[in-house]
């Protein structure tokens with residue numbers, strides 16, 4: 001992302017066509033250090049000419065439940081106005097790109113291991129109030145929405161994520177736990193993993209070229 005803000009890459013993008021939403025967000029104020037909005041603003045869209053009205057962040061002054069339902073409404077409006085397409089295999093929005101990180105426990109967005117949020121198939125956006133990783137209150141895209149995207153990119157860095165990357169990517173067999181990142185399997189889209197050397201260090205048969 002950092003590179004996209006720099007020349008020559010920043011000139012190769014038509015930023016007016018970008019609409020930004022968050023695959024998950026912590027229910028904290030937008031200027032809070034835990035805010036994913038703040039992270040993206042500081043790292044990307046304060047540095048490039050994205051149209052301010054195209055930045056769709058959550059309402060941070062209501063409960064997690066209300067924020068999730070309002071956010072789904074925002075997405076429904078964008079689908080209605082054809083800014084976002086619709087999947088032809090589910091009733092889900094079809095995002096051009098869903099960009100995800102992965103935690104050391106294998107979570108993606110705010111879809112945590114062994115959490116009932118993984119089974120949410122009806123809503124586009126849901127909420128949790130008991131995130132094992134602070135802060136506890138979050139909203140998140142559900143798996144069907146992530147898996148309806150045209151492209152999903154998972155970016156992983158650091159050795160503390162090597163085991164989760166192995167469990168998510170390798171052919172580990174039925175006896176191993178299924179980490180949430182492994183459940184990211186776009187129905188018709190493309191999934192690409194980006195890993196640094198330490199994060200890839202436990203992948204089977206993986207050879208890293210510098």
Ligand SMILES: O=C1O[C@H](COP(=O)(O)O)[C@@H](O)[C@H](O)[C@H]1O
Pocket residue numbers: 024025026036100101102103104107108109110133
């Ligand atoms: O809490 C979150 O964590 C993950 C990634 O884990 P981290 O250890 O790299 O912080 C992130 O991708 C997710 O969107 C976020 O809300």
